[in-house]
Amino acid sequence: MSQDTPKNTDAAVNQLGVYLRQLRKKRGMTLAEASEKAGLPTSTLSKIENNRVSLSFDKLLRICQSLEVDIAELFSGDATVPAAPSPTASGRRSITRAGSGYSIETPNYAHLYPAADLLNKCIVPIVAELRARSLKQFGELIRHPGEEYAYVLEGAVDLYTDLYAPTRLEKGDSIYFDSGMGHAYIAAADGPCRILSICSADAQHFIDNAHKA
Numbered sequence: 001m002s003q004d005t006p007k008n009t010d011a012a013v014n015q016l017g018v019y020l021r022q023l024r025k026k027r028g029m030t031l032a033e034a035s036e037k038a039g040l041p042t043s044t045l046s047k048i049e050n051n052r053v054s055l056s057f058d059k060l061l062r063i064c065q066s067l068e069v070d071i072a073e074l075f076s077g078d079a080t081v082p083a084a085p086s087p088t089a090s091g092r093r094s095i096t097r098a099g100s101g102y103s104i105e106t107p108n109y110a111h112l113y114p115a116a117d118l119l120n121k122c123i124v125p126i127v128a129e130l131r132a133r134s135l136k137q138f139g140e141l142i143r144h145p146g147e148e149y150a151y152v153l154e155g156a157v158d159l160y161t162d163l164y165a166p167t168r169l170e171k172g173d174s175i176y177f178d179s180g181m182g183h184a185y186i187a188a189a190d191g192p193c194r195i196l197s198i199c200s201a202d203a204q205h206f207i208d209n210a211h212k213a
Contacts, residue, residue, distance in 0.1 A: 016104070023069060024049075031046060031049075034063075038065070039062055039066075040062060040063070044059075048063070055106065057111065057126060057144065057199065061144050070120055070121075071116075092118065094115040101113050107131065108131050108132045108137075108139075109131060110128065110129040111126050111128050112126070113125070114127065122200065124198070124199045124200075127153070129192060129194045130193040133187050135186060138184045142183060142184065143180055143182045146180070147176065147178055147179055147200050148176070148179035148183075148197060149174065149175070149197070150176075151173075152170060152172060152173050152195050153171070154171060154191075154192050155192055155193030156168065156189035157187065157195060159175060159184075160183065160186060164181075168188060179199060
């Protein structure tokens with residue numbers, strides 16, 4: 001079943017922390033248990049549940065895996081039980097119209113998640129507008145299991161990682177890399193800098209290693 005306009009209201013965005021807290025309680029998990037499983041400080045998870053801190057993709061992935069919920073279920077506000085894997089060649093599809101999708105604002109990025117209504121995706125597409133203009137402004141590098149492909153839609157981007165020298169990417173350039181490396185996208189041109197980022201993640205690897213992160 002397709003859905004042309006996934007939920008993207010301010011109310012839905014503001015309820016994200018509430019959904020997380022409700023789901024954690026349905027799972028019978030304390031804040032400390034959930035934070036340990038997600039590999040996040042208890043204080044950070046508490047702030048997320050109370051909408052006092054913004055979510056990066058890696059933190060969102062950690063929390064979803066620890067609570068055994070698909071990101072799309074979380075966006076829908078109907079996160080109840082783990083979804084069954086979708087059958088092979090099901091013919092499913094999701095259309096995201098221009099300007100729609102589920103948005104999450106962070107200090108470093110404005111994330112737009114297309115196909116937010118589709119459960120059990122093998123990849124997670126994200127359109128990100130970059131805000132940080134220096135590594136110092138960005139802060140700690142992020143990392144998450146799986147691989148990542150990034151294509152520069154607008155402006156220029158410096159990709160910092162903890163294994164390679166910074167790489168400058170101009171409009172139309174792209175890069176594919178192991179997202180287990182610490183990494184940060186930094187705006188490197190005046191005006192808007194936007195990328196299309198496509199992330200994959202090995203869920204079981206993440207669950208097995210979340211406590212080490």
